[in-house]
Amino acid sequence: MATLELINLSKRYGKNVWGAKNVNLKVNNGEFIVFLGPSGCGKTTTLRMIAGLEEVTEGKVIIDGKDVTYLEPRKREVSMVFQSYAVWPHMTVYDNIAFPLRLRKMPMDEIDKIVKEVAEMVKIEELLKRFPSQLSGGQRQRVALARALAVKPKIFLMDEPLSNLDAKLRVKMRTELKAIHHRTGATTIFVTHDQSEAMSMADRIVVMRNGKIEQVGTPDDVYFYSANVFVAGFIGTPPTNFFKMNIVRNNGEIHLKNNYIDIKVPEKIKHVIEKYNKDEIIVGIRPENLLITDDEKSAIFREKILVVEPQGSHQVIAVELGDQIVKIVAPAFPKYSADQIIKVTLDHERMMLFDVDTESRLEGI
Numbered sequence: 349m350a351t352l353e354l355i356n357l358s359k360r361y362g363k364n365v366w367g368a369k370n371v372n373l374k375v376n377n378g379e380f381i382v383f384l385g386p387s388g389c390g391k392t393t394t395l396r397m398i399a400g401l402e403e404v405t406e407g408k409v410i411i412d413g414k415d416v417t418y419l420e421p422r423k424r425e426v427s428m429v430f431q432s433y434a435v436w437p438h439m440t441v442y443d444n445i446a447f448p449l450r451l452r453k454m455p456m457d458e459i460d461k462i463v464k465e466v467a468e469m470v471k472i473e474e475l476l477k478r479f480p481s482q483l484s485g486g487q488r489q490r491v492a493l494a495r496a497l498a499v500k501p502k503i504f505l506m507d508e509p510l511s512n513l514d515a516k517l518r519v520k521m522r523t524e525l526k527a528i529h530h531r532t533g534a535t536t537i538f539v540t541h542d543q544s545e546a547m548s549m550a551d552r553i554v555v556m557r558n559g560k561i562e563q564v565g566t567p568d569d570v571y572f573y574s575a576n577v578f579v580a581g582f583i584g585t586p587p588t589n590f591f592k593m594n595i596v597r598n599n600g601e602i603h604l605k606n607n608y609i610d611i612k613v614p615e616k617i618k619h620v621i622e623k624y625n626k627d628e629i630i631v632g633i634r635p636e637n638l639l640i641t642d643d644e645k646s647a648i649f650r651e652k653i654l655v656v657e658p659q660g661s662h663q664v665i666a667v668e669l670g671d672q673i674v675k676i677v678a679p680a681f682p683k684y685s686a687d688q689i690i691k692v693t694l695d696h697e698r699m700m701l702f703d704v705d706t707e708s709r710l711e712g713i
């Protein structure tokens with residue numbers, strides 16, 4: 349177990365492509381950190397620099413207080429698990445796990461103890477005599493995890509380790525990985541582009557875009573207090589609805605308005621708008637914070653339902669405001685149907701406000 353620190357870590361490919369740019373991060377001992385972002389945002393590049401598989405252009409990698417930026421990979425005491433969980437097909441599960449330990453010339457009885465210990469941790473004790481061809485995808489991935497765990501790394505690095513599994517198994521393995529992490533307490537960096545995977549596993553999420561960190565925070569931080577439009581749009585399904593609105597001040601009241609929506613700003617958050625000295629603003633409202641109501645007065649818009657997507661536990665309702673599709677997550681009952689007219693209000697406390705130019709979240713809400 350160890351701490352990790354990245355200081356201005358940057359990687360330039362060729363002349364002008366930055367795979368990662370000025371990445372700064374402090375990871376605590378035993379933390380489960382997830383790098384999250386769209387394809388090409390620099391997650392893998394950053395992970396590979398931590399592992400020592402990618403040369404660093406600028407900056408530092410510090411593991412347990414020691415500068416390892418130029419140390420070769422095997423001396424860093426990190427273990428990496430890849431998307432294509434390369435288990436050796438000609439070796440039994442036992443030998444797959446034992447192999448790296450044998451390379452280290454560890455005594456046989458000690459190897460035996462560790463293999464059994466990690467096999468139990470990832471629940472493959474019954475499979476030790478089998479060959480990988482006799483295993484399911486999920487079991488093979490567990491072998492790869494066990495092998496990575498066996499060497500007792502200081503830091504566990506995982507690059508989309510679940511993405512080759514089918515959807516159901518992925519969800520199951522998430523829970524298992526989290527439980528394994530709980531048992532081992534190993535400092536872990538996990539890369540994914542799947543936001544629900546990130547939300548369900550991370551102690552803290554590092555949201556990346558174009559090689560840079562956009563926000564670092566707990567799943568609740570990035571969801572409820574998204575730092576900017578990008579993060580608010582990337583995290584959450586269905587995604588956040590964004591509206592560019594005019595700020596209309598009238599007789600002490602403030603309204604946020606566009607052609608379709610009129611939101612009266614509650615007293616409690618007026619000061620946020622007062623401080624913001626522009627005429628336009630971006631409002632972000634998550635689909636579950638748009639509420640269907642009978643109360644004409646509190647409605648921010650009234651519209652015909654375009655489609656209803658039943659999800660069992662809830663229903664996703666889409667309406668069209670101009671050329672924008674707006675999504676509302678409503679409870680499973682009462683049932684709604686297409687063409688029905690609904691009145692919609694919002695949970696003002698959960699409304700997100702962003703600067704129209706910088707797209708950063710306004711302070712104070």
Ligand SMILES: Nc1ncnc2c1ncn2[C@@H]1O[C@H](COP(=O)(O)OP(=O)(O)OP(=O)(O)O)[C@@H](O)[C@H]1O
Nearest residue numbers: 361365366367386387388389390391392393394541
């Ligand atoms: N060997 C390379 N040569 C040139 N450019 C590269 C190289 N490897 C990565 N890049 C570029 O660096 C950027 C970051 O790539 P990286 O693989 O880290 O992204 P990622 O977030 O892991 O994406 P994905 O989810 O698709 O794996 C991308 O623009 C990519 O095209």
